[in-house]
Amino acid sequence: MSFDLVVVGASFAGLAAARAAALAGLRVLVLEKKQSAGARLHTTGVIVKDAIEEIAWLQEVPPALVRRIDGVRLYAPNLRHLDLYAPGYYFWATDAPALLDWMVGSVRASGAEVRLETLFTEARPVSGAEGWEIPLASGEAVRTRYLIGADGPFSRVAKSLGLSQNREFLFGVEHEYPDAEMDRNFLHCFVDRELAPGYIGWAVAGVAAAQVGLARRVLPGAGHGRLRLDGLLEKTSHLVQPLGPARSVRAGMIPCGGLLERVARPGALLVGDAAGMVSPATAGGIHTALRHGQEAGEAVAAFLQGRKDDPAAWLPRRYPTFRAKRAVRWLYEKLQNDWVFNQLLGTAAMRRLAEEVYFHRKGSKGRATHAARR
Numbered sequence: 001m002s003f004d005l006v007v008v009g010a011s012f013a014g015l016a017a018a019r020a021a022a023l024a025g026l027r028v029l030v031l032e033k034k035q036s037a038g039a040r041l042h043t044t045g046v047i048v049k050d051a052i053e054e055i056a057w058l059q060e061v062p063p064a065l066v067r068r069i070d071g072v073r074l075y076a077p078n079l080r081h082l083d084l085y086a087p088g089y090y091f092w093a094t095d096a097p098a099l100l101d102w103m104v105g106s107v108r109a110s111g112a113e114v115r116l117e118t119l120f121t122e123a124r125p126v127s128g129a130e131g132w133e134i135p136l137a138s139g140e141a142v143r144t145r146y147l148i149g150a151d152g153p154f155s156r157v158a159k160s161l162g163l164s165q166n167r168e169f170l171f172g173v174e175h176e177y178p179d180a181e182m183d184r185n186f187l188h189c190f191v192d193r194e195l196a197p198g199y200i201g202w203a204v205a206g207v208a209a210a211q212v213g214l215a216r217r218v219l220p221g222a223g224h225g226r227l228r229l230d231g232l233l234e235k236t237s238h239l240v241q242p243l244g245p246a247r248s249v250r251a252g253m254i255p256c257g258g259l260l261e262r263v264a265r266p267g268a269l270l271v272g273d274a275a276g277m278v279s280p281a282t283a284g285g286i287h288t289a290l291r292h293g294q295e296a297g298e299a300v301a302a303f304l305q306g307r308k309d310d311p312a313a314w315l316p317r318r319y320p321t322f323r324a325k326r327a328v329r330w331l332y333e334k335l336q337n338d339w340v341f342n343q344l345l346g347t348a349a350m351r352r353l354a355e356e357v358y359f360h361r362k363g364s365k366g367r368a369t370h371a372a373r374r
């Protein structure tokens with residue numbers, strides 16, 4: 001079987017790439033190891049306004065799969081809080097499993113083939129011709145002119161092609177409850193060095209579930225460490241009260257070292273988490289995965305149709321390097337101190353930093369409105 005483009009990974013980056021390439025007229029195959037794109041997810045699924053407005057595909061998402069949230073409630077370790085809004089700015093909480101399954105349907109409708117339960121293990125250059133041969137566990141090997149690795153933080157495509165691999169991570173765990181009592185207008189974010197060193201805890205009343213999670217920095221060479229979600233629930237019991245036991249767990253590693261050095265070689269590109277495209281400050285990667293996945297699909301189509309050079313030579317220069325956000329992460333890791341955070345909450349400096357991190361200072365012509373309360 002031969003294709004113009006094989007994409008490994010049916011998540012945000014891979015599906016955006018496959019759809020863009022198929023709409024441009026390429027023969028596209030997506031390989032996904034899970035039985036469905038929405039199975040065993042490792043994401044909260046919060047999508048920022050910038051992505052919603054920039055990615056036209058998201059305008060087609062069925063309204064039942066998303067819920068608008070207008071503000072962030074940021075809690076200091078002593079649980080004083082700051083409400084952050086920016087005029088016109090909002091997030092989507094999503095039913096992420098259903099959203100990804102919907103995306104697969106949409107990608108198939110655009111003309112791409114999506115093969116589930118199909119593990120990618122390696123790609124070999126085709127001798128004497130351009131492209132790659134991909135052996136599959138069952139059935140005949142697949143040939144492709146171009147390969148996109150959108151297979152997440154531990155990319156097999158990167159390993160097989162000798163490209164860079166993620167080495168710096170946060171570890172996140174999230175429980176999904178049928179529902180929970182909490183203020184539904186906010187994404188609740190909790191700073192606590194003991195419970196979430198190097199990151200935060202969070203709670204959000206999502207679409208089909210309430211989600212409560214914690215993430216921490218993983219130290220190189222050490223295991224990912226324990227995360228005490230029960231400790232967060234105990235501490236915040238007057239703010240967030242799950243109704244019933246957790247019905248599922250989402251857990252995973254989040255690259256936090258910024259863009260990797262070598263993310264392409266002739267005829268092949270990495271995108272999304274595979275390329276380290278996650279904001280080191282917020283740990284958000286859905287927007288960049290969708291945006292650069294789509295760009296990668298369009299660029300590969302332009303190359304194979306003779307309109308542009310191989311994107312391996314130029315597209316990675318347009319990938320985000322997250323320099324400022326890496327500095328924010330470095331500072332946070334060095335200076336995360338509960339006493340200091342308790343003192344700073346409500347100050348102008350803290351407000352500005354929080355605006356920068358959560359709203360990218362977009363959507364606000366000046367600054368986010370705020371109120372610090374006990």
Ligand SMILES: Cc1cc2nc3c(=O)[nH]c(=O)nc-3n(C[C@H](O)[C@H](O)[C@H](O)COP(=O)(O)OP(=O)(O)OC[C@H]3O[C@@H](n4cnc5c(N)ncnc54)[C@H](O)[C@@H]3O)c2cc1C
Binds near residue numbers: 008
């Ligand atoms: C707990 C947690 C919460 C998060 N919450 C948010 C959030 O709210 N908002 C946000 O913007 N970001 C969030 N992130 C980050 C975000 O989920 C990722 O940045 C985003 O999912 C990256 O998309 P991707 O398509 O690059 O890769 P992934 O979503 O990791 O998808 C990779 C796909 O490749 C498949 N795959 C892997 N290996 C193979 C193989 N060998 N063969 C075939 N298929 C393979 C996988 O099964 C998977 O479907 C969160 C991350 C975690 C861990």
